Amino acid sequence: MPGEPTAARLAAEEALGRLVRDVPDFPQPGIVFKDITPLLADPEGFRAVVAALAEAGRDADGRPVVDKVVGMEARGFIFAAPVALALGVGFVPVRKAGKLPGETHAVSYALEYGEAVLEVHGDGLVPGERVLVIDDVLATGGTARATVELVGACGATVTGMAFLMELSFLPGRATVGDVPLTVLTVV
Numbered sequence: 001m002p003g004e005p006t007a008a009r010l011a012a013e014e015a016l017g018r019l020v021r022d023v024p025d026f027p028q029p030g031i032v033f034k035d036i037t038p039l040l041a042d043p044e045g046f047r048a049v050v051a052a053l054a055e056a057g058r059d060a061d062g063r064p065v066v067d068k069v070v071g072m073e074a075r076g077f078i079f080a081a082p083v084a085l086a087l088g089v090g091f092v093p094v095r096k097a098g099k100l101p102g103e104t105h106a107v108s109y110a111l112e113y114g115e116a117v118l119e120v121h122g123d124g125l126v127p128g129e130r131v132l133v134i135d136d137v138l139a140t141g142g143t144a145r146a147t148v149e150l151v152g153a154c155g156a157t158v159t160g161m162a163f164l165m166e167l168s169f170l171p172g173r174a175t176v177g178d179v180p181l182t183v184l185t186v187v
């Protein structure tokens, strides 16, 4: 049951409000791009956001409740790797096509401004593992849904997903389905 926001959560919301920049018509006309580079350049804001995301992987007593953290190339990596370290669990990359050297599972998907293929190493996750998925933006949900499929193809389960931002005018939440979702801010 949601209680009072934690101190980490409040600090993250403040940082996101101050340090994410809107860039109109990037990378295409009509898209308002949420630029996180000012946030990344601010160590306190960056730390606050990582701390708030990591809460999605802990129980009420602060114990980790996931076995792995998965992040999606490229911006997801920036947040997922420090979250994995904060939780004391491994990080597994979901990469765009052709970048992983081993045997992979692959899923094609659409996002707000294009289409692509995502891959994960077939042995990147152990069957039965509980996975926290981390990314910066939940827009159409195409990337997130493809990632849930990839985790499932490894025999593991997404037990939570956490994002910095949810774009409220796009159907990301519905696209990902009934996976428990944490979003630090809705824009």
Ligand SMILES: O=P(O)(O)OC[C@H]1O[C@H](OP(=O)(O)OP(=O)(O)O)[C@H](O)[C@@H]1O
Pocket (backbone or CB within 6 Å): 072, 073, 074, 075, 076, 110, 111, 112, 113, 135, 136, 137, 138, 139, 140, 141, 142, 143, 144, 172
């Ligand atoms: O909900 P969706 O419509 O799928 O959009 C969200 C995705 O779009 C962005 O990634 P992008 O593919 O632009 O790649 P990048 O991280 O390499 O910039 C963002 O980092 C998310 O992964």
Ligand SMILES: Nc1ncnc2[nH]cnc12
Pocket (backbone or CB within 6 Å): 031, 032, 033, 034, 035, 111, 112, 113, 137, 139, 140
């Ligand atoms: N509007 C947006 N800004 C930044 N990243 C995105 N990924 C998908 N839509 C996006």
